Amino acid sequence: MAAALQTNxxxxxxxxxxxxxxxxxSAPFRVRCxxxxxxxxxxxxxxxxxxxxxxEVVSIAKNVLQQAGSLEGVEFSFREMPIGGAALDxxxxxxxxxxxxxxxxxxxxxxxxxxxxxxxxxxxHLRPExxxxxxxxxxxxxxxxxxxxxxxxLVDASTLKREVAEGVDLMVVRELTGGxxxxxxxxxxxxxxxxxxxxxxxxxxxxxxDRIARVAFxxxxxxxxxxxxxxxxxVLEASILWRKRVTALASxxxxxxxxxxxxxxxxxxxxxxxxxxxxxxxxxxxxxxxSDEASMITGSIGMLPSASLSxxxxxxxxxxxxxxxxxxxxxxxxxxxxxxSAAMLLKYGLGEEKAAKRIEDAVLVALNNGFRxxxxxxxxxxxxxxxxMGEEVLKSVDSQVPASx
Ligand code: IPM
Ligand code: MG
Numbered sequence: 001m002a003a004a005l006q007t008n009x010x011x012x013x014x015x016x017x018x019x020x021x022x023x024x025x026s027a028p029f030r031v032r033c034x035x036x037x038x039x040x041x042x043x044x045x046x047x048x049x050x051x052x053x054x055x056e057v058v059s060i061a062k063n064v065l066q067q068a069g070s071l072e073g074v075e076f077s078f079r080e081m082p083i084g085g086a087a088l089d090x091x092x093x094x095x096x097x098x099x100x101x102x103x104x105x106x107x108x109x110x111x112x113x114x115x116x117x118x119x120x121x122x123x124x125h126l127r128p129e130x131x132x133x134x135x136x137x138x139x140x141x142x143x144x145x146x147x148x149x150x151x152x153x154l155v156d157a158s159t160l161k162r163e164v165a166e167g168v169d170l171m172v173v174r175e176l177t178g179g180x181x182x183x184x185x186x187x188x189x190x191x192x193x194x195x196x197x198x199x200x201x202x203x204x205x206x207x208x209x210d211r212i213a214r215v216a217f218x219x220x221x222x223x224x225x226x227x228x229x230x231x232x233x234x235v236l237e238a239s240i241l242w243r244k245r246v247t248a249l250a251s252x253x254x255x256x257x258x259x260x261x262x263x264x265x266x267x268x269x270x271x272x273x274x275x276x277x278x279x280x281x282x283x284x285x286x287x288x289x290x291s292d293e294a295s296m297i298t299g300s301i302g303m304l305p306s307a308s309l310s311x312x313x314x315x316x317x318x319x320x321x322x323x324x325x326x327x328x329x330x331x332x333x334x335x336x337x338x339x340x341s342a343a344m345l346l347k348y349g350l351g352e353e354k355a356a357k358r359i360e361d362a363v364l365v366a367l368n369n370g371f372r373x374x375x376x377x378x379x380x381x382x383x384x385x386x387x388x389m390g391e392e393v394l395k396s397v398d399s400q401v402p403a404s405x
Contacts, residue, residue: 041075047078057386067397083132115323141177144172144173145174145348146306147305168275174287181284210245213249217253217258242283291320302319303336304337305341306341309349335386336363365393
């Protein structure tokens with residue numbers, strides 16, 4: 001099974017220069033080291049296309065990654081593995097052992113999306129989502145960075161008024177491997193009255209809060225120096241400890257201005273005045289919800305990439321959108337979130353900032369040239385499908401001309 005899905009692809013162009021990896025990391029994590037062959041660097045990337053629009057957007061992002069890498073002296077070996085519904089159909093589990101090993105052995109993992117109607121009624125442990133949650137746990141990717149930036153080109157695609165949306169540039173730092181998503185006890189049981197009861201546990205140990213808080217402080221330090229910690233400390237004990245630990249760490253980051261906000265207020269403030277936020281840090285479930293909300297400020301959930309990072313192992317990079325089964329296979333998906341996730345893979349996962357910048361600039365050029373998929377289309381722009389958008393970005397990757405924003 002694994003062998004059938006495996007592909008090793010070499011880039012067409014032989015890169016000319018070798019650049020040292022030192023001092024290139026953009027995040028408070030160790031970047032992965034490349035194996036050097038004469039004149040170039042090589043990384044192993046696991047591709048997990050998944051379900052719905054996942055395969056369409058990942059195949060485009062792979063080409064963009066390869067092209068940007070080849071122009072900066074970086075080669076990739078890609079290995080494609082099943083996850084989610086695709087894996088359920090193939091081998092009966094949402095995260096096969098072979099996929100776990102491939103992901104762990106690689107330098108970075110690029111994921112499309114998982115899920116679909118077909119598997120919606122599966123038992124909990126046989127749902128596609130289970131595969132993604134297990135993968136996050138296996139890779140120990142506790143820090144999830146979800147940037148939401150309103151690009152000037154897309155300000156009119158936002159559902160918010162121009163003056164509210166314009167200039168928004170925020171980063172949600174979501175704790176990804178703890179909290180109510182993983183807490184025990186959990187389950188559905190029958191109580192003494194014979195009634196069914198569903199229950200979950202929101203639980204955070206001090207070390208889990210400290211490590212995500214440190215990532216958030218470091219992230220804020222590299223941005224505009226403002227960190228807002230979001231919790232529900234007026235009700236939940238797990239949030240009381242969260243606030244206490246985050247507050248205690250603040251003295252180590254005197255250059256970062258820390259504030260706290262209850263999650264209900266944060267949800268309101270995000271649509272009232274999103275520009276007040278720079279970096280936000282929050283638990284797993286609040287981060288899930290707030291990052292979807294933040295994405296809509298930017299115009300479309302189809303624009304938002306994410307990086308999930310561990311202390312030292314490979315990172316997991318994925319668009320924050322779902323598998324969109326309603327448009328799957330119709331060449332309608334927006335590939336930009338996955339393309340931008342590939343840029344995050346280069347920047348945060350491999351420390352290859354120049355190649356990452358090429359991709360980011362190429363996306364801006366394609367947008368500047370007026371190309372839009374359906375989700376970000378507005379009058380006067382050119383409506384294109386997923387493939388054509390990918391081709392436009394690929395063309396622009398080669399361009400040395402910096403995008404004018
Ligand atoms: C996300 C998704 C996942 C989550 C689902 C698919 C399990 O909504 O990455 O935001 O809840 O974390
Ligand atoms: Mg979500």
